[in-house]
Structures are given as structure tokens and as C-alpha cells.
Amino acid sequence: MNGSRIAAVGHYQPAKVLTNKDLAGLVDTSDEWITTRVGIRTRHVAGPDEPVDELAAHAGAKALAAAGIEPADIDLVLVATSTAVDRSPNMAARVAHRLGIPSPAAMDVNVVCAGFTHALATADHTLRAGAATRALVIGADKMTDITDWTDRTTCVLVGDGAGAAVVEASDGPGIGPVLWGSVPEMGHAVRIEGTPSRFAQEGQSVYRWATTQLPAIARKAVERAGLTPEELAGVVLHQANLRIIEPLAEKIGAVNAVVARDVVDSGNTSAASIPMAFSKLVEQGALATGDPVLLFGFGGNLSYAGQVVRCP
Numbered sequence: 001m002n003g004s005r006i007a008a009v010g011h012y013q014p015a016k017v018l019t020n021k022d023l024a025g026l027v028d029t030s031d032e033w034i035t036t037r038v039g040i041r042t043r044h045v046a047g048p049d050e051p052v053d054e055l056a057a058h059a060g061a062k063a064l065a066a067a068g069i070e071p072a073d074i075d076l077v078l079v080a081t082s083t084a085v086d087r088s089p090n091m092a093a094r095v096a097h098r099l100g101i102p103s104p105a106a107m108d109v110n111v112v113c114a115g116f117t118h119a120l121a122t123a124d125h126t127l128r129a130g131a132a133t134r135a136l137v138i139g140a141d142k143m144t145d146i147t148d149w150t151d152r153t154t155c156v157l158v159g160d161g162a163g164a165a166v167v168e169a170s171d172g173p174g175i176g177p178v179l180w181g182s183v184p185e186m187g188h189a190v191r192i193e194g195t196p197s198r199f200a201q202e203g204q205s206v207y208r209w210a211t212t213q214l215p216a217i218a219r220k221a222v223e224r225a226g227l228t229p230e231e232l233a234g235v236v237l238h239q240a241n242l243r244i245i246e247p248l249a250e251k252i253g254a255v256n257a258v259v260a261r262d263v264v265d266s267g268n269t270s271a272a273s274i275p276m277a278f279s280k281l282v283e284q285g286a287l288a289t290g291d292p293v294l295l296f297g298f299g300g301n302l303s304y305a306g307q308v309v310r311c312p
Contacts (some may be wrong), residue, residue: 003128005174006165006196006312007069011279012043012055013161013266020156023024028151028234035157039242043159043267045144050160052083053094059275060099063136066312067166070103074166076135078123079108080115080271082192082300083141095138105132106110112190112300113238114180115271120165121178121296121305127169131252138164139271147198154199157241159267163275165312176225176246179217180305183209190300210244210298215251218296222252225292225308233291234281238298239263239273243254254294258286270299287311 019042020031021079034040046055056079064071068164079091089097102292109119123135140162149155167175186209189202218237222229232254239262249259262277269276274295282289289311296306 001130002220003170003173003175004124005170007168007308008063008067008166008312009164009275009279009282010059010066011161011163011276012058012062013276014046014050014055016045016047017042018045023156023241026149029033029152029156038157039264040156042265044161045140046160052081052140052142053091053098055142055160055162056095056138056164057098058092059140059164060095060136060138063164063166064099069086069134069166071099073152074101074136075104076123076126076132077101077104077106078119078135078137080111080119080139081141081176082110082112082270083143083145084116085093085110091140101136111274111303111305112192113240113270114297114299114303114305116163116274117178117295117297117305117307118180119168119256121180121307123167124175124178125168133169136164136168137167138162139273139275141272143199143268143270146192146199148198153203154201158199158266159269161266161269161276163216163270163272163279165275169294174310176308178305178307179224180222182304183302186302189302207244209302210240211247211251214248214298214304216288217304218248218252218294221296221306222294222308227292227308230256231292232257232259232294232308234287234293235273236281236293236295237259238296239266239277240268240299282311
């Protein structure tokens with residue numbers, strides 16, 4: 001085996017939905033203010049009895065079922081998250097326990113909003129090196145746990161959820177080469193700090209960086225897969241803000257691609273946003289098996305990571 005591929009995907013969101021009208025009862029905002037600035041209309045909110053590993057396990061179980069494999073077939077579990085409460089057991093070990101995966105390597109990946117694409121690249125590298133044969137890669141975050149509900153600039157953005165992918169070794173490269181990096185000197189622009197931890201960001205700085213610097217980087221990720229932007233069937237960017245997603249997708253030049261806009265209904269779910277949006281496009285039949293799809297994460301640390309994958 002000299003490659004890896006995504007065999008199946010799955011996603012999960014809590015049942016409770018928080019609308020813009022609901023938020024207008026908490027802070028000085030309105031549906032018009034929110035939709036005009038970030039394009040979000042609703043978001044899903046997990047309750048106090050729904051921890052991050054439960055969200056992750058639900059998504060993982062769906063991906064396993066879609067792939068038609070048993071938990072014992074998984075030998076690597078990677079969970080991308082920045083909202084784990086405890087340091088140990090980590091989320092990956094907790095998810096493995098919930099799903100009955102007997103003896104996997106179990107690691108968390110904290111690259112905030114770019115976490116899933118970093119974790120997916122790590123799984124790809126591990127499988128191609130022969131250190132594992134089948135991985136469960138999950139992005140899961142409970143952003144509402146770290147939100148200041150008195151800050152209207154951030155509380156209108158966030159939602160909770162999880163998305164997962166089963167990744168297995170394959171003869172050919174179903175996951176393209178990753179292009180990843182960061183801008184450490186601007187890491188302060190997105191923060192989850194303090195006790196208790198709270199999410200804060202410098203929105204204008206992030207917007208300028210994402211819409212001016214990232215298009216060229218994303219195009220390079222497509223080039224590494226041996227494709228042009230016009231050949232992409234789908235583009236799944238981190239679902240941060242519709243005002244970032246739309247201009248970034250346009251500047252990439254993927255004129256024939258379906259562009260994920262799950263942020264409208266789900267808000268910013270950090271590491272969950274890319275796998276969740278991708279899983280929904282697959283479920284809706286918007287993408288066909290084998291279609292080339294760009295996954296591109298960006299955000300906290302001002303980190304980024306992207307790769308072209310073949311649709312399961």
C-alpha cells in the first residue's frame with residue numbers, strides 16, 4: 001500500500017437549536033446584525049450532559065457504520081479538538097472506549113479550527129508509513145462551553161458538533177499531499193485562554209489574513225494534488241464566517257465546485273466544521289464517489305492545513 005483514502009464519513013449535532021432571535025434575548029444583537037456580518041442563522045448547542053467525547057463518538061459510530069467495519073478493525077484514533085476539559089484520559093481514548101475499539105493508538109490533535117485537516121494528514125502519513133492500517137479521524141468541539149455569552153462579537157458565532165472519517169490504507173493516493181503551516185507572530189488573533197477558558201478573537205485581523213493570504217496557499221494545496229482549481233468538484237473550507245468563506249472560495253478559482261456553506265445552519269464548530277460540512281455534502285448527494293474535494297482548515301494559532309481528497 002502506498003496511499004490512503006477516506007472510506008466513509010459521518011457527522012453528529014446536538015438536538016437543541018439556538019436561533020438568532022434567541023440570541024437577541026441574551027445580548028444586544030438582532031437577526032439582521034448577525035446574518036449581515038457573519039451569515040449565520042442557527043447553531044446547535046450541546047447540553048451539560050453532552051461532553052465532547054460523546055459528540056465525537058456519535059459521529060465516529062456513523063462513519064464506522066457507513067464504512068461497514070467493526071470497531072476492532074480500527075488501530076488508530078485521532079481526535080481534533082480544542083475544547084477538551086481534562087488532559088487525561090484524552091478525547092481519543094475516551095472515544096475509543098465509548099465505541100469499543102480495543103487497542104488503538106489514541107491521540108488528540110489541538111490545532112483549533114484547522115485541527116481536522118492536520119489530523120487527517122497525520123493519519124495519511126501514518127498509514128502510508130505502515131504504522132497503522134485503518135484510522136478513525138474525528139473533529140469535535142463544544143464551543144459553547146468556552147463562550148462568553150455577554151460578548152456579542154463571539155457568542156453569535158459558535159456551535160457544537162462533530163464529524164468523522166474512516167481512513168484506510170489503499171493502493172493509490174486518495175488523500176493528496178498536505179500543505180500546512182502557521183503565522184506564529186499572529187497567534188494572538190484567535191485565543192482560548194484563561195480559567196475558565198474563553199474564546200476571543202481579533203475578527204478584522206483574521207478576516208484580512210484569510211481573504212488575502214490564504215487563497216494562494218489553498219491553490220498550492222490543489223497543485224500538490226496534481227490538479228487545477230477548475231477540476232475540483234467540491235470545496236470545504238473551515239466554516240468560520242460566510243463573509244470569509246465566499247470570497248476565499250471565489251479567489252481559489254474553483255468555478256465548477258460545490259462550496260460548503262454549513263456555517264449558515266451550524267455556526268462555527270471549530271475542528272468539527274470541515275468533517276461535518278463534508279459529511280453533509282456526501283449525505284445530500286452533492287458529491288459523487290471519486291470526486292476531488294479540497295478540504296482547507298484555518299484559524300487558531302493562525303494555522304492552516306489543506307489537502308485534496310477523493311470523495312468516498
